[in-house]
Amino acid sequence: MIELLAPAGDLEKLKYALIYGADAVYIGGNEFSLRARASNFTIETIKEGVKFAHQLGKKVYVTTNIIPHEEDILGLIEYLKALEEANVDAIICASPLIIKTAIKHTNLEIHLSTQQSAINNHALLFWKDYGVKRVVLGRELTLDEINQLPKDLLDIEVFIHGGMCMSFSGRCSLSNTLTNRDANRGGCAHSCRWQYLLYNNCKLISEEYFSMSSKDLMAIKAVPKLIDIGVKSLKVEGRMKSLHYIATVIKTYRMLIDEYLTAGKIKDMTFYEDEIYKAENRLTDLGYFDGNIGPDKQLYEFLGERPNQAFIGLVEDYNLETMVARIEQRNYFKIGDTIEVFSPNEPNKTFVLDNMLNEDLEEIEVARHAKQIVYIKLPFNVSKYSMLRKVL
Secondary structure, eight states: OOEEEEEOSSHHHHHHHHHTTOSEEEEEBSSSOSOTTSOOBOHHHHHHHHHHHHHTTOEEEEEEOOOOOGGGOTTHHHHHHHHHHTTOSEEEEOOHHHHHHHHHHOOOOEEEOGGGOOOSHHHHHHHHHHTOSEEEOOTTOOHHHHHHSOSSSSEEEEEEEEOOOSSGGGOOOHHHHHHSOOGGGTOOOOGGGSOEEEEETTEEEEEEEEOOOBOEEEOGGGHHHHHHTTOSEEEEOOTTSOHHHHHHHHHHHHHHHHHHHHHSSOSOHHHHHHHHTTTOOSOEEOTTTTSOOSGGGBOSSOOOOOOOOOEEEEEEEEETTTTEEEEEEOSOEETTOEEEEEOSSSOOEEEEOOOOBOTTSOBOSEEOSTTOEEEEEOSSOOOTTOEEEEOO
């Protein structure tokens, strides 16, 4: 059975990712993880997340994927043992040291990080013999190349959505060089997305700014093929992404996967692309999957960022008798706006907002304060964990 694997930067995102259709989530602890600026998890919140996931019959993987310097090794054994005690389902590693330590001192399942650039049969065999259960392939492979890899050696995991590092399999030193923030120890400054000018011997060649960033990966069209060739897990990038982004992307891929497994084909790819773009704020492309790599997949002259304020609220509670929903506001909205309700297991529904009360049950016209509580009577039933977004 194919696995849909979601990122989760904190406990709230973990719960929403699983509720919106992920089979598993990957999270980072406060130590040995590559997203130092994410909220990250303590051992106690890891335990809480694992308990929540296991109650749903789902899994939690923890990233221990830094490339450690000598100073980073202190406390490694104790931390790995704590993860084992927390009953996590696997750890994701890039360093042979961390893999060897986990195998020697714990019974943790090991998944190999994409940063090891496993992209051929010999690499897969090597890591299987080393004790790895699953390999997250390097992102530089085409669908045909993935198809040629053996699926009986170990489980194969492939990135299908999210940010793409401009360096080979994410092993970049640009951030280290320009900011002294080590990308391979969790400190990436995303220097490739900055704007640069081109000089030759201190002489300005062009006054046009450029970046070295690629478009984000969006592999909706590749999913059926990846399922057919026996990939075990489809992975979404983005532990630092918003709650709305994660819920939207995960539900979209969940629906796509379920339709293909049920019907054997996808009736309308455009529907899924349109759903994804309700959360995306950067330009996207199929990445390496189609083998057609060129300038059109890059963002040399344009970062392509489109701030999206469509996400306006979370449904915290709903009264079936009164049909009134308690909403936590996330972005500005007002009476007269057309609003779409986005739910874990139901089709999207829209309505025009014609009533709203504040927490003191006073009528208001506008919800403008971050995380204020408002009450709205809806023309249809909704479930807890639903989201509201403005139809722009």
